[in-house]
Amino acid sequence: MTSLPPALQELAAALGRLPGIGRKTATRLAFFILNAPREEGEILARAIMKVKAEVKRCSRCFNFTESDPCHICSDERRNHKLICLVEDSQTILLIEKTNEYRGLYHVLGGVISPLDGIGPEALRIKELLGRLEGVEEVILALTPSTEGEATSIYLAKLLKPQGIRITRLARGIPLGSSLEFVDELTLGKALQSRSEMN
Amino acid sequence: MQLARLSLLNFRNYREANIHFFDGVHVIYGENGAGKTTILEAIHYLALTKSFRTAVDKHLIFDKEKMFRIQGDFTNRQGQAIHTTIAYSRDSGKHLTANGQKLQKFSEYIGEVPVVLLHPADLSLSQGSPQQRRRFLDILLSQSSKLYLHHLIQYNRSLKQRNQLLLKSQEAPLDPQLLISWEENLIHHGAEIIRKRQESVVRLSELVKSFYGQLSRKADQVKIIYQRSVPEQKGEDLHDTYRRLFAEKRSREQAYGSTIIGPHRDDLLFLINGRPAKAYASQGEHKTFVIALKLGEFQHLEQQRDQAPILLFDDIFGELDAGRIEEMLNQLSDIGQVFVTTTSRNFFDKISHFKHTTHYYAVQNGTIDYQTETPENRGMQGA
Numbered sequence: 001m002t003s004l005p006p007a008l009q010e011l012a013a014a015l016g017r018l019p020g021i022g023r024k025t026a027t028r029l030a031f032f033i034l035n036a037p038r039e040e041g042e043i044l045a046r047a048i049m050k051v052k053a054e055v056k057r058c059s060r061c062f063n064f065t066e067s068d069p070c071h072i073c074s075d076e077r078r079n080h081k082l083i084c085l086v087e088d089s090q091t092i093l094l095i096e097k098t099n100e101y102r103g104l105y106h107v108l109g110g111v112i113s114p115l116d117g118i119g120p121e122a123l124r125i126k127e128l129l130g131r132l133e134g135v136e137e138v139i140l141a142l143t144p145s146t147e148g149e150a151t152s153i154y155l156a157k158l159l160k161p162q163g164i165r166i167t168r169l170a171r172g173i174p175l176g177s178s179l180e181f182v183d184e185l186t187l188g189k190a191l192q193s194r195s196e197m198n
Numbered sequence: 199m200q201l202a203r204l205s206l207l208n209f210r211n212y213r214e215a216n217i218h219f220f221d222g223v224h225v226i227y228g229e230n231g232a233g234k235t236t237i238l239e240a241i242h243y244l245a246l247t248k249s250f251r252t253a254v255d256k257h258l259i260f261d262k263e264k265m266f267r268i269q270g271d272f273t274n275r276q277g278q279a280i281h282t283t284i285a286y287s288r289d290s291g292k293h294l295t296a297n298g299q300k301l302q303k304f305s306e307y308i309g310e311v312p313v314v315l316l317h318p319a320d321l322s323l324s325q326g327s328p329q330q331r332r333r334f335l336d337i338l339l340s341q342s343s344k345l346y347l348h349h350l351i352q353y354n355r356s357l358k359q360r361n362q363l364l365l366k367s368q369e370a371p372l373d374p375q376l377l378i379s380w381e382e383n384l385i386h387h388g389a390e391i392i393r394k395r396q397e398s399v400v401r402l403s404e405l406v407k408s409f410y411g412q413l414s415r416k417a418d419q420v421k422i423i424y425q426r427s428v429p430e431q432k433g434e435d436l437h438d439t440y441r442r443l444f445a446e447k448r449s450r451e452q453a454y455g456s457t458i459i460g461p462h463r464d465d466l467l468f469l470i471n472g473r474p475a476k477a478y479a480s481q482g483e484h485k486t487f488v489i490a491l492k493l494g495e496f497q498h499l500e501q502q503r504d505q506a507p508i509l510l511f512d513d514i515f516g517e518l519d520a521g522r523i524e525e526m527l528n529q530l531s532d533i534g535q536v537f538v539t540t541t542s543r544n545f546f547d548k549i550s551h552f553k554h555t556t557h558y559y560a561v562q563n564g565t566i567d568y569q570t571e572t573p574e575n576r577g578m579q580g581a
Contacts, residue, residue, distance in 0.1 A: 022289060112376070114362035120376065146355045146383055154379040 008034060060131060062107040062124055064089050072104060079103045081136040085128070085155070087111055087143055095141065103139070106131070111147040112154060120154065132162060140168035140197070156197045166197050199311055199505050200535050201241060205269040208260035210236040222554040223527070223536045227543040228561030234539035237561070238315070238510045241537065244270040244282050245313040245508070246337070247294060247304045255286045264288055272311050275505050280310055305348055309341045312507035314496045316489075321517055324475045324487045328465035335466060338495050339398055342502035346394050353387035356380055357457055365455040377448070384460055385440045391461040392426055392436065398498065399424040399466065405494035406487075413486050413525060420490065423467040427459045485518065489526050496530060506534030513539050527554065 004012070008030055016026035033041055057063065058070035065071065072078065072092075082103030086092055092105050108123050132138075138159055142148035156166045206215040211233045226234045239249050239258075249258060259266045265287035272280040283295040294301045301307050323330055340347035360380040363372065403422040410420040431439045443459050451458055468475040468487060475487055499507045509530075515523065515538075527533060533554055543558060 112379070114359050114366065114380075120373070146352045146359065146387075149352075149386075150356070150359065150379040150383050153382045154375060157375055157379070 057107075061105045062109065062127070063092055063105055077102075081134060082139070083128075083131075083135055083137070084139040084141050086141050087148070091141065103137075108142070108151075111142055111145070111151040113147045123151075125155070125158070129158075132159075132164060135164060137165040137167060140166065142168075144169075152197070168197055199275070199508050200273050201270055201508060202273060203269075203271040204237070204240060204244075205267075206236075206240055207265075207267040208263040209240055209266040209268055210258055210260065212236060213260060217559070219535065219537075220555070220557055221535065222533070223538065223556045224559060225543065225556060226537065226539045226559045226561055227541065230541060232561040234561050235512050237559075238512050238537055238539060240268045241270070241508060242313055242315055242510060244268055244284060245311040246308060246341075247284060247292070250315055250317065255292060256288055258286065259288070270311075274310075282307075282311065305344065305351060308347055309344055309503065312341045312499045312503050312505055313510055314492060314499065314507045315510045315512065316492045316514055317510075317512035318514060318517060320492065321485060321488050321514075323491060324468050324479065324484050328463075331466040332462070332464065334491075334495075335395060335399070338402075338498065339394055341507075342398075342499055343394065346391065349387040349390040349394075353384060353391055353461070356383040356387065357460070357462060360384060361456045364452050364457065367452050368455055381441070381444045384457070385437055385444075388428070388460045389436045389440060392428060392464075395461065395464070396424050396426070396430075402491075402494050402498055405497045406490045409490035409493040409497075409529060410486060412529060413490055413522070414483075419469075419471050420487070421469040421472075423469065425465045425467050426461070427463045428461075485522075489518070489522065493526065493529055506530075508534060509536040511536065511538040513541075515540050515542075 004027075011033065012023075012026045012030035015021055015029050016023055018026075021029070033044065054066050055064050056066070056068065058065045058068055058073055060069050060073045063070050063072065067074075079102050083106050084095065084101060084103055085106050085108055086095070087108055087110060089107055092107070095101050095105075106124070106128050108125070108128070110118055110123055112118055112120060112123070128138075138155075140152040140155060142152055152168055156168075159166050200221065201219050204215075204217045204219065206212040206217075208214075217237070226237055228234050235251070239251055242248070242250050243258075249255075252258065265285060267283065267285040269281070269283045272282065274280065279297070281297050284292065285295075286292045292304075294304055294307060296307055296310065320334075323334060336350060340350060360377065360383075363377055363380060366372065367377070399422055403420075406422060407420045410418060428436070428440050428443060430436070434442075440459075447459055468479075470479055470483060470487070475484065479487065496507055496509065499505075511523075518526075523538075527536065536554070543560075
């Protein structure tokens with residue numbers, strides 16, 4: 001195992017940088033790719049090149065998209081007076097799957113965390129303030145961590161004076177819990193019962 | 199709560215072990231360093247996902263192995279089985295599985311297997327630092343309420359974040375709204391912690407008072423008072439008091455670079471006949487107080503969880519005489535399971551008026567990967 005060909009080592013090292021992939025899994029994947037037919041490797045390589053070349057961020061909501069504005073921002077049937085604020089693009093996917101929401105989104109790009117050196121200036125808050133014209137309600141849908149909470153409180157204090165209704169996802173119990181702590185709240189339910197923030 | 203089987207793999211000095219337990223008292227004896235406390239440590243780890251001897255999990259791994267694993271088969275009072283596995287590896291950290299379900303958040307699990315530990319360090323509870331007493335209370339309440347543990351975790355995280363902001367504000371001016379956002383977080387979680395502590399300490403105080411009286415056989419009046427840095431104000435909501443204190447202390451806190459009000463600064467005051475135990479109690483009274491406190495913890499948890507906690511007594515016989523231990527155990531009407539470690543088995547033989555069945559386990563460390571297991575049911579009923 002110590003003397004893998006350098007090219008294979010390089011591939012394993014690159015795969016090992018992916019989230020959730022340890023050294024062993026990376027090596028296994030590298031061997032799999034090496035053993036697979038040539039086309040398989042090319043499909044993977046092309047897909048990676050293509051995603052990097054063609055997918056960009058929407059200039060309005062900052063979701064990933066191939067067209068700008070994205071299909072959500074340019075959908076006239078959606079409610080443009082309603083913006084759902086999310087931490088990252090994956091959350092949009094989750095919310096879309098609930099089929100409970102027909103407004104727009106804004107991807108904040110993280111949450112405030114002094115310990116990680118992330119302050120309000122590192123997030124897309126200015127961009128949010130720039131698109132509030134005609135918006136009646138902003139839903140805060142950040143993760144229910146302490147950082148998400150503090151960010152929500154910060155934003156609520158910032159947006160309230162603008163006369164916009166600020167709501168957030170129902171605070172029940174953290175999603176995906178089990179045993180007695182739990183209450184099987186789905187994201188869709190949380191959206192339905194969002195509450196006013198003071 | 200009953201532990202029927204404990205399996206260890208590469209845990210401390212156990213290469214591999216598979217031990218069966220029963221109802222009643224388990225005496226684990228052997229020489230120093232043989233691995234007696236390790237058994238208690240493993241049970242504690244299964245209950246709280248933490249050791250009481252070290253905060254560094256990799257120190258628990260046998261020699262140069264890559265991982266350790268602890269498994270326990272528990273049955274609760276309602277007859278439900280709880281199979282818990284905790285594995286820790288140097289590469290991928292800690293993994294907890296309960297009844298085949300992998301749990302991402304350990305806080306969902308803590309409290310399912312309640313334990314009460316009494317070890318030599320506890321004997322300074324009534325004399326030691328406020329931190330030690332807060333820890334005692336937090337472990338008790340975290341096991342009795344998952345919501346408490348949730349608030350505690352969130353509170354501690356928010357505290358770190360706010361302290362970081364306070365430190366930074368010493369270098370450059372800070373957006374005050376940012377600080378307030380974290381304060382609102384601390385108030386939300388802190389108020390829940392304070393309320394729960396207040397309510398529980400009242401109940402704990404009553405339990406400890408009664409146990410202390412029985413143990414000391416004197417009419418001493420014992421009381422526990424929860425001392426809070428955010429006090430109760432008549433006619434003012436706790437959140438408002440908290441907010442007002444933050445506003446008052448903010449500039450001082452910025453100068454300190456840390457948060458000085460909140461439940462992380464609170465303490466428990468132990469009173470014997472109206473006088474603080476810390477200043478006035480004799481060594482004997484301190485010991486009696488700590489035992490009464492532990493019995494109170496047991497009873498409180500038992501009521502909260504409808505489950506007799508597993509009792510772990512680690513090497514306390516040097517500190518306490520046999521009569522006191524016997525009395526302590528006999529105090530507990532529904533004792534469930536007890537595990538005690540001792541260097542001398544004879545010590546336990548002296549306890550003659552013991553109501554509970556006793557099982558003996560010899561621990562030897564002569565061979566690294568082998569553990570002798572000699573359950574002898576001595577059935578010391580009546581006498």
